[in-house]
Amino acid sequence: MRFTPKYYFFILSILLIASCSSDDNVDKDEEKPTISVNYNEGFPQGCVLLVKGETYNFRAKVTDNKALASYSIDIHNNFDHHTHDDQVTECDLEDIKQAINPLIFIENYSIEDNLTSYEINTPITIPSDIDAGDYHCAYSVTDQTGWQARTSIDIKIIE
Amino acid sequence: MAFSQDSFQIKGSVMNARTLQPIEGANIIGKGIFSISSVTGAFTINNVVKDSCSFIISHIGYVSKTVTVIKKQKMETLLVYLNESSTTLEEIEVLGKSERRVVKETPIVSHTVSKEFLNKNRENSLMQTLSKIPGVSTINIGSGQSKPVIRGLGFNRVSVVQNGIKHEAQQWGNDHGLEIDQYGIENIQIIKGPASLVYGSDAIAGVVDIQPNKIPFHNALNGEVNVLGETNNDLLGVSAAIETRKEKWFYRGRLTYRDYGDYKVPTERINYENYIFELHNNNLRNTAGKEANASFSIGYVSDHITSETFFSNVNAKNGFFANAHGLEVRTSNIDYDSSNRDIDLPFHRVNHFKITNNTSVTTGKHTLHFDLGFQNNHREEHSEPVPHGYMPKPSNSKEREFNKNTYSLNVKDKFKPNTQHDFVTGINVEFQDNNIGGWGFLIPEYNRFTIGAFAYDQFEISSDLHFLVGIRYDYGLVDTESYYDWFPSTINNSDGSTSYVHLQRAQNKTLNFGNISASTGLSYIRKKTTYKLNIGKSFRMPLANELASDGVNYHMYRYEKGNLNLDPEESYQLDIGIDHTTKQVSVGISPFVNFFKNYIYLNPTSNYYETLQIYEYTQAKVFRFGGEIRASTTLFKNLQLDASAEYVFSRQTSGAKKDFTLPFSPPLSGLFSANYQFKKMLFFDKPQFIADYRITAAQNEIVPPEEKTEGYQVLNISLLTEMDLFKNNLPVEMRVKLNNVFNTKYFDHTSFYRLIDVPEAGRNLSISLTIPFNK
Structure with missing residues (x-):
């Protein structure tokens, strides 16, 4: 094979592709935060019964490899059995029913100071004038990179 | 007969x-x-x-x-x-160059796909068929739908052009597939690089240009019937076509019908985060679909005028995986497993109607081309109504509706003053009118008007050296309409009071954009080797959703926020193409380097809105490089070996996700094919055995919220043969194809269902028969 410019061109092009493969010394955050209620004080646990008018401390542990940013708590009804939780327990659900005045709890919070571990501890009072029945409590947490973790727990609100 | x-x-x-x-x-x-x-x-x-x-x-x-x-x-x-x-070679060069020669002389790096390739490699959707081409991949939504990705970029960064008119649908959407009948296509040109110069906005990463079919010969009457059956999703497909020409008038028509059940994946259960979905008979619940397409065209050809008017309608209904729609896990009372062929909620229905006219007039040294188009894309997405946040339970299943009309006009003049120059000027005008409906809000209603003018010259320096230079200017206007929620949301005011407000999700805005694109390149043919070098600048106008969306995408658990300050996306790219073809060996390499001044994408932030993570349209600088290599050789006359590899590296060099890659980055992948041509056996003519072995590396370069994807290896084999079943007629073509021979469980990083850990389709045996007939 004579080394005509053609072959140099080929080799150059192959080198161009091969050489610049990833220079992964950049410290990128590729880890999601974690969220858990699976400890003694974690609340709510799967299938827990909440009584109207009572105040409960909603507690979950969140961690991240770099820096936590925000979390949210969402309580919505599951009267139509639209989904189930991601916990191991399976709860007895009431019959499907129409929502009249369901509890809608939608709140966001931020976590300051670049913490890598934090315990969510938020008191929530269950109003007395809402529909009793099956509900979901969904926690979610983000880190400063924009990774998110979620968990969802089946709960029941009773009179 | x-x-x-x-x-x-x-x-x-x-x-x-x-x-x-x-x-x-x-x-x-x-x-x-x-x-x-x-x-x-x-x-x-x-x-x-x-x-x-x-x-x-x-x-x-x-x-x-x-x-x-x-x-x-x-x-x-x-x-x-x-x-x-x-002896007459020189004369021929002037009179008419072979298509292959024309492609060689153009400095634009492109890839031509023939009907033969499409027939040999036909998969469930057009884009899946084309994904065998190095540098082309797809974003799949189930078994029947997919959208094009060229060198890692897709959505509105790839223009799909059919009969000269840009296909305009809801291509920004995650769960949208290309609404084009993949039968009856004879010739596709794929440009793997910026091609705004001729194709305008959106052709920033490449173009899939489906070209008009060849005009039938004098007094011809041809037709074909294709029957296809598949085992994985129990598909039955029929497509029949006929074309005829008398002297000057010609007609074509095609009908296609496909009906398929849920597709099977090689797993009994799907683990998504902490959820476990048990699958019935490996069926991916509710992914059945059907498609009915019809097209008709009438054309006229004479010495100076060629004109064809093409009517087509593509209608499809596809189910979406029932256990998780987007990221949202759902339970339902619907008995999905009673049949694998029914399409229950959630599903979408799409109808794409198109009329195009292509007319060319030759007068002296000028050839004028006119492309005129009208398209209506009507898509509805239905899901079980569920209350979300402050939204009460809606009264019906129609979650989203998009109804978009697009009117297009292209005028192009090819002027050949002498043998050296090919001077092309043109204008493209397009008007879009997008309307929305349903109880879910994602993008606003908008009108969009664009006009662009371009000129380029391909100059023959010598018969082997060609130079192209061109410039284009575009002006665009986007007019978004305001949108208010149909339900009130609870707002806690700072004074302790509570208000109930129908929140505004989109504003009345008129935005305009201007942009210059350009391209220049060289092509040099030296004996059996062709060298190409091209530098281009392309652009893309921001979309209405990128500018003005402000709504909750419950299925993706995110709140999407537009940005009215986005600039038109601009990209610079250097392309090289080298092709060396001899009788025995053919090798090619096509590297590229690309820089985006402002790549627009949906960036997950660390903040919440009503407990949903805020995703904001952001622009960042992006550096990319990569390319494709391919080689093929023929051994012992009958054995052809092909190998190809594709690679893309992307990195954001500014903004919130600096140092991260781009979403949906395809991993390094190689394809090895062997094609053995047997001797005639019994009544099987030209039997060919083809084995395709794809090796894909892991994708560890991800950006939130993606998951890393492991590498995989998949083997597909197929057998092609012709049979002389009918006297006096063309042979019947038969294809037997076995995809995923070992029923390998693997994940495609760019599949829509990847996010919920759904593997790719399992083993599939397909049999296709094409019965041609002619007079």
């Missing part, structure tokens, strides 16, 4: 005497005889009454041959070898 005692039939093949390759389009003319050789060089002359006949076989670039055939008891296939006419 009468075969009487008195008449006989002549079958033959026309070949290049030197390369032994078939010659397509050779004229076979005798007294009362007229035929043209097909792609395979084959021709048939029917109803020869006399005991002998003679005819002339001619083709531009070859020395004509006169052949005399005498009637025999058993007619053998006639082989005619034509010699290249070297």
Whole structure:
């Protein structure tokens, strides 16, 4: 094979592709935060019964490899059995029913100071004038990179 | 197809005497005889009454041959070898260049896909078929839908053009597939690079240009029926086409119907985060679908005018995986497992209607092309109504509706003042009118008007060296309409009071954009090697959702926020293409380097809105490089080996996700193919065995919220053959294909269902029969 410019061109092009493969010394955050209620004080646990008018401390542990940013708590009804939780327990659900005045709890919070571990501890009072029945409590947490973790727990609100 | 005692039939093949390759389009003319050789060089002359006949076989670039055939008891296939006419070569270059030569001379790095390739490799959707081409991949949504990705970029960064008109649908959407009937396509040109110069906005990463089919020959009446059956999703597909031409008028028509059940994945359960979905008979619940397409065209051809008007309608209904729609896990009372063919909620229905007219007029040194188009894309997404946040339970299942009308006009003048220059000028005008409905809000209603003008010159410095330079200017106007929620949300005011407000999700805004694109390149042909170098600047106008969306996408658990300050996306790219082809070996390499001044994407932030993570449209600088290499060789005459590899590296060099890659980055992937041509066996003509082995590396370069994806290896095999079942007619083509031979469980990083850990389809046996007929 004579080394005509053609072959140099080929080799150059192959080198161009091969050489610049990833220079992964950049410290990128590729880890999601974690969220858990699976400890003694974690609340709510799967299938827990909440009584109207009572105040409960909603507690979950969140961690991240770099820096936590925000979390949210969402309580919505599951009267139509639209989904189930991601916990191991399976709860007895009431019959499907129409929502009249369901509890809608939608709140966001931020976590300051670049913490890598934090315990969510938020008191929530269950109003007395809402529909009793099956509900979901969904926690979610983000880190400063924009990774998110979620968990969802089946709960029941009773009179 | 009468075969009487008195008449006989002549079958033959026309070949290049030197390369032994078939010659397509050779004229076979005798007294009362007229035929043209097909792609395979084959021709048939029917109803020869006399005991002998003679005819002339001619083709531009070859020395004509006169052949005399005498009637025999058993007619053998006639082989005619034509010699290249070297003496007239110079003349031919001026009169008409072969398509291959034209492609070689253009500095734009492109890839031409033939009907033969499409037939050999046909998959469930057009884009899945094309993904065998290095540098082309897809974003799949189930088994029947997919959208094009070129070198890692997709959505609105790839223009799909059909008959000169840009296909306009809801291509920004995650769960949207290309609404084009993949049957009846003869020729596709793929540009893997910025091509705004000719194609305007959106052709920033590349173009899939589905070209008009060839005009049928004089007095031709051809047709075909294709039947396809598949085992994985129990698909049955039928497509039938007919085309005819008298003297100047010609007509074509095609009907396609496909119906398929849920597709099977090689797993019994899907683990998504902490959820476990048990699958019934490995069926991916509720992914069945059906598609019915019809097209018709009428054309006129004379010496100076060619015009074809094309009507088409594509209608499809596809179910979405029932256990998780987007990221949202759902339970339902619907008995999904009672049948694998029913389409329950959630599903979408899409209808795409299109009228296009392509007219070219030749006057002296000018050729004028007019492309006129009207398209209506109507898509509805239905899901079980569920209350979300402050939204009460909606009264019906129609979650989203998009109804978009697009009017297009392209005018192009090709001016060839002398043999050196090809001077092309043109304008593109497009108007879009997008309307929305349903209880979910994602993008606002908008009108969009764009106009662009371009000019380029391809200059022949010498017969082997061509230079192209071109410039374009575009002006665009986007007019978004305001949108308010149909339900009130609870707002806690700072004074302690509570208000109930119908929140505004989109604003009334008029935005305008202007942009210059340009491209310049060189092509140099040296013996068997072609070198190409191209530098281009392309652009993309921001979309209405990127500018003005402000709504909750419950299925993706995110709140999407537009940004009115986005600039038109601008990209610079350097492309190189080298191709070296000899009789035995063909190798090619096509590297590129690309820089985006402002790549627009949906960035997950660390903040919440009503407990949903805020995703904000952001622009960042992006650096990319990569390319494709391919090699093929023919061993022992009958064995052809092909190998190709594709790679893209992307990195954001500014903004919130600096140092991260881009979403949906395809991993390094290689494809090895072996094609063995057997001798005729029984009634199987030209049997071919093809094995495709794909090796894909892991994708560890991800950006939130993606998951890393492991590498995989998949084997597909297929058997192709022709059968002479009907006398006096073209052979029936049969294809038996076995995809994913080992039922391998693997994940495609760019699949829509990847996010919920759904593997790719399992083993699939498909059988396809194409029965051609002609007069």
